[in-house]
Amino acid sequence: MSQPTPLRARAEAEASRFPPLLARAEQLAGTVMLGEHGRRRAGPGDDFWQYRPVQPGDSTRMIDWRRSARGDAHFVREREWQIAQSVMMWVDQSASMRFRSNDGLMEKSERARLLGLAVAILLIRGGERVGLTGTELPPRCGQEQVLRLADLFARPGDADFGEPEARAMIPYARAVFISDFMGPLDPVEVALAKAADRGVRGVLLQVLDPAEEAFPFKGRTIFESIGGTMAHETLKAGDLKDRYLERLAQRKAALSDMCHATGWQHHCHHTDQAAQSALLWLWRALDRGPSGGAGA
């Protein structure tokens, strides 16, 4: 009975944060129709796949008597093979994600969480196991996991720029990294390399604010990072625009190269675009990934 009130209050506050994110994520996820995700072969699973004649070696318990009673032969009912995949997610919670250039836009972190949670919901609906990278939340299936994910997504991070967690990767699992990738690229590269070593394939979704893409600044300006750890003063911000855009393009190119080398996929999403398109891309990329990888 120690300090129930703060605990309760915090719980309420946490809980109050869930529904909007969760609801929007559910809503977003609802726009994607599931399909083409079965294994298309008989195996352990719940859905009917086919009846086949009894073969020697099948135990009599496996005979589907209802079907067999219609004819002289005995049949065994086979189900479609359904195997759950593990998908590990990393959604950047760092300070740099908490930025929006005007009131009409979402913060980058908000969009990132929304997309992350939405894709998690879709995956869990599809029977996959979803967790976070690292050891905090191992992949599990079921609706409970959605709530846990939403809880963890709602916790802001302290760092100015985020670094992907690459420990405890499950071999041959799938991974989703969502961030603005504005921080140093080395940790990203290390993480991708580790993942590739373990046969993990995945996607990098880069979420950017339109202002970061356009750099609409002029005049004497002091730029500060959101966490306040970095600052840069310029007398003519307008003059920096071209060089900034050049660097941004280089960074995107570097990310794409890394992905290409490791078999990952890279996509850049802006917060002024519809979240649905990014979700669709994510879903497609995840769906395509393993089979494409298997094929390759």
Next chain:
Amino acid sequence: MMIGPIGFAAPWLLVGLIALPILWLILRAVPPAPIRRRFPGVALLLGLRDEDSVSDRTPWWLLLLRALAVAAVIVGLAGPVLNPDREGNANAGDLLVVLDGSWAGAAAWPARADAIDRLLAEAGRNGRRAAILRLTQPKPVQFQSSEALRARLEGFAPLAWEPRAAFMAEAAAQLGEASFDTVWFSDGLALEGREALLTRLESRGTVRVVEQAGPVLALGPATLEGAELTVKALRSRAGPAQKVTIAAQGRDPAGNPAVLATVPAVFAEGAMEAGASLSLPAELRARITRFELSQARSAGSVSLSDDNLRRREVALIGGRDDRESLDVLSPLHFLRKALQPSADLIEGALMDVLPANPDVIILADIATLAPSEAASLQDWVSKGGMLLRFAGPRLAASETGRGADEPLMPVRLRAGGRTLGGAMSWGAPKKLAPFPEDSPFYGLPIPDEVTVASQVMAQPDPTLADRVIAQLSDGTPLVTRKRVDQGQVVLFHVTGNAEWSNLPLSGLFVSMLERLAVSSLVGRPAPEDLEGTSWQPLTMLDATGRVRDASNLPGVDGAALVAAPLGPNLRPGLYEGKQRILARNVIGVDRSLQPAAWPARIRVEGLTRPAETPLGGYLLALAILLLAADAVATLALSGRLTAARAGRVAGVLALAIIDMPGLPRAQEVPPAPAEQRSATDDTAAIAATRELVLAHILTGDRKLDDMAQAGLLGLSDTLFFRTSVEPSAPVGVDLERDEIAFYPLLYWPVTPEQPLPSAEAYAKLNRYLRAGGMILFDTRDADVARFGAASPNGRMLQRLAKALDIPPLEPLPADHVLTRTFYLLQDFPGRHNSRDVWVEAAPPDTEQVEGMPFRNLNDGVTPVVIGGNDWAAAWATDDRGNPLYPVGRGFAGERQRELAMRFGVNLVMHVLTGNYKSDQVHVPALLDRLGQ
């Protein structure tokens, strides 16, 4: 300091404008403050260097905006004034202001006074002394401090006359020796002797003339031609066509000043005069006191009217005219004909016309007057009336004027009179002798054919010679006159008709009446006529045309009054003489206005000039606006002005503008007190008239009122179920407050405790009864009392009904229409079963026709039904239709209740259908029903 039309109060401040370029340089050099921005992309910026070490400059247009704002502040503080007054500072000598000071400038005097005030103020600022010379009343010129003169400026207001040449000469003589500059404020009229004065002034210094634009308007005197008044408007300059309005002012019958008539006068293009004529009833015309030009306010635009416009009121009193004679034989006929064109005639009895205070009373052959009549007449004569008597047979036969000198007879008469040239006399009819010089008729030509056949003769007397004003050729008096105090008595020794002489047939007769001032005096008197008379001013006009009391002014000589020009000693106004009132107007009969002509060398300016307008405030406001624009522009430049902020700023600015004082603001109208009373009245009225509603009078006894309500409810239900009358819920009405006209039937239970209605309520009830309403009075005591004052309720009913308009009553007859309007009834029971039910009595002359079951009674609905059967109790039901009160016993009781209901139905049917069932058309059906 002047730049174009703009002057500066503090020109040295303009030096500050030099600082503007410096400001420009400073603003250019100082970069705008850095903006702090949170930006995640800063990581990509690290290590980037600025190519150009100079920061962004403030854009040139923003600099220009700021420079303009500062310039506006500097110029605004320097006190710029548009059209500053800078006349007359050229010289530093003394300043003489010459004013025409005539009536012509009265209308524009306020503007002129302003101009003079400005001039003097300017002169005061420049330390010049000044003097004012008003030509209508020249005084020696004394230069003094301009400020002191400004305070006395009102003392130089225009006067009601024009400067004469004599005044000009006098002014010129009083100029003194000093040299000075002159500003001459001219009224725009040509003046005699102006040239000489102008030359004198020019010899002392420069002369500038200020003259008002536009013509001077004036109004000539009104003249009466026949019944038409002609008025002439004048203007000093021929110009485009112009329309002016002439108003005839006077007193209305209550004695209040009023405009009696207005008439437009139109100056044709290039014309200097505009005539207008108006035709007014003599009564109205006599009340006109003056004519005014509505467009101009000056003494010249006012024309006072005097006796010239008045028509004399003449009372004609003839003797008893008891014979059926021709008009031409009437003693008054010729008088009437002679006076009608020029005088207002009154005819009637003497005592009737005296209160009208006529100017002249003519007694035609009236010999004797009642003592009271004589006294009143004498009183009237002594107050200035003129009594004109004509002789005749009655006067000749009477004893009037025989003995003593009678006050109402100019001479003593000899008995009888004489007849000349008749069949029984020797002499021929006499002709008139030429009029003596002291006679009012002097100079009138005497036609040869005028002869006198009969006359009354004057008794020779020492005073006779003085009193004769016309005589016959033999020296006998024909007309005699005697003055009585202020009035006079004149006697024509002949008749007013042609019986005794043919004088009344001649033109001479009319002329003589005119001379006697019996008919109006037309035309103005000549100066020589008024020689030696003295006239007392009654009222005078000031320069603006207002009428002032003039009783403190000395009298003027008659000749001067007519001939002398106006001046301080002869002001325009009304002058009263012995017998008449003369008006002296500014504009004479043959006056025309001439515009002032100035030599070409004189500078003539208009009176109006552009007003001084300080511009400093506008410039400072402009500076503030520029600075506000600068603030917005700076925000926008530095990227701090987002759309949301811009909206907010715009809102704040709009608020600031709206809040600025001086902008009209919607008045906050306090919500009108809701007239709830009338609203509820209306809803009640609508509810009462949408459906038929039965009503009962509220007696104040709660239980009784409830019972009445329940009874009417039961009756309403019964009507609803059995007939096509479908009443809605009954109501109780308060006689004092509620309108009762909506209800066809009022049930009035009588209780001794109820208050008597007020007088208004009784008026309402009577109105209701007369308009066809019916009241059912129920004393509810038929079990113990009969109709009459036997019971308390009966006595109360008598008191209640005393003030009501109730016709004679009779017990309900067996053939009354109430017995068959719906049901056929013989009894009318309620809770009690008494036959004592009274209704309006049938007319006494109706008789039952043999073989008919009822009389032919087709008139109206009985306004009251009076009984004591306590019907409401029998009708009363609760909401579910159960009877509330017991009636009788057993089946008999139920039958009685049913009959009570039927009576109620019949009653309502009677109210609603009147005597429909009384029509004989229904006889066969009724007979059939009755089984006969």
